Amino acid sequence: MTAPSTPPVLSVRGIHKAFGHVEALTDVDLDVHAHEVVALVGDNAAGKSTLAKIISGVLQPDAGIIELDGEPVTVPSAAVAHTLGIATVFQELALCDNLDVVQNLFLGREVRKTRTGRDGRRHGSNRAGAPLDDALMEGQAREILTALTSHIPSVRTPLAQLSAGQRQTVAIARTLLGNPRLVVLDEPTASLSVAHTAEVLTHIERLRDLGHAVVLISHNLNDVRAVADRIEVLRHGRNNGTFAARNATYELIVAAITGATSLLHA
Template sequence: MTAPRIPMLSLRGISKSFGHVQALSGVDLDVHASEVVALVGDNAAGKSTIAKIVAGVLQPDTGSIAIDGEEVTVPTPSAAHALGVATVFQELALCDNLDVVQNLFLGRELRKHSRLVRRTGAFGRALPGALDDARMEDEARRILLSLSSRITSIRTPVSALSAGQRQTVAIARTMLGRPRVIVLDEPTASLSATQTAEVLSHTQALRDLGHAVVLISHNLNDVRAVADRVEVLRHGRNNGSFPARTASYEAVLAAVTGATGLAHPDRGTP
């Protein structure tokens, strides 16, 4: 008998409230390596709250998080990065006045070897080396190539990029730490059809590279184009699990709107 696969990311019984508002109630979610799991639901369903909990921006009131089968705590975004979890939020937080390479490495610049400065009557002290532009450019090209990016020059200012290309830069930036889990929060919102297709191709590339991907979206057509599985949230609770390739649009929409109860995880129909 084949042993069950261990999810790269596993949430169990996640609950979160804000005052008297119950945002999440006992939510479960599993995502495996080389899998895109779409998290869908109407406004206020709890999707972004899940993203922020996984990213370490918020902490759950109850429930557990496991990475590769090991239970972990994610108290801060830095802790999430250390665990191999990267999140791209709708607010991309890119610097328009910087180019692609500078945005990718902002706050994580690569430097050449430091040099030791000696002072009379004092111990020597190490000064940081100069920026290693060549190494950062090589790494930027490698990451963008792995995503099949259409950005022609890595020295293009972000202000000159299209909305879809800006999303590409944000996704590429998450890959610097070689994460295992990548959460994309509404990555195709407000994009044109061409730009949406580009971002969806990046999502598929992330799966092909072995990442576990959580795709949060309102657009069921986008979801069904790239996801392996669709998980529905409604009023902060699980309300359906569907195989993306075979589940009907109507069945998923019914779970989103509450026209049906919990769907069977294998058949994708009530």
């Protein structure tokens, strides 16, 4: 884990969010460092996904501060989040079954072939009619999947032929385009088999090894304890426990989730 003296990649302070009369988040704090997986856990309606959407620019906080590498930022949209180096995989993977792995990875971010100008130099082309650089995209797709130690047989396999775990792999790989500093994963192992869950957990560990800061949202405490460095508990939209994953027992985490205890720094 990164030394405490290093500024967090992500720091949120005093985040508030209400939907009408319902307080979804109240004075929530969260820090995530590079080379760190921080698990965000809590019961249903604890505020986990709301916080993830605020970090990702999908929702705007009513109050509070978001900092990246120690600098205050605003994240008014998902597009701005992407430019700031924040990548998110929500439960709805937003992938296309009729496209292959490469096409899904670069969907909306296609790379077009360069052209040689009269000066003899290569120039990028943004013309709508310019041909796609399939070789370059295929090569980058292979590099990303190799970095994740993926078991997808071919980057040209249609998504419809992949397992649920392999689809999650493609969604995680898509976040690595642009080399983000923060990756947010919302329930990445939900509804997966034991074997596919193990594969996705390996990918999460690889994200940490590659230097990314990772926020992992999950209901599965076994998954959380397997890969997280730190566990943050939300209860009724408030911080209700901070635990070092290597020391926290299952019973202690459950007690914080259910409200049997309120240990902000265990």
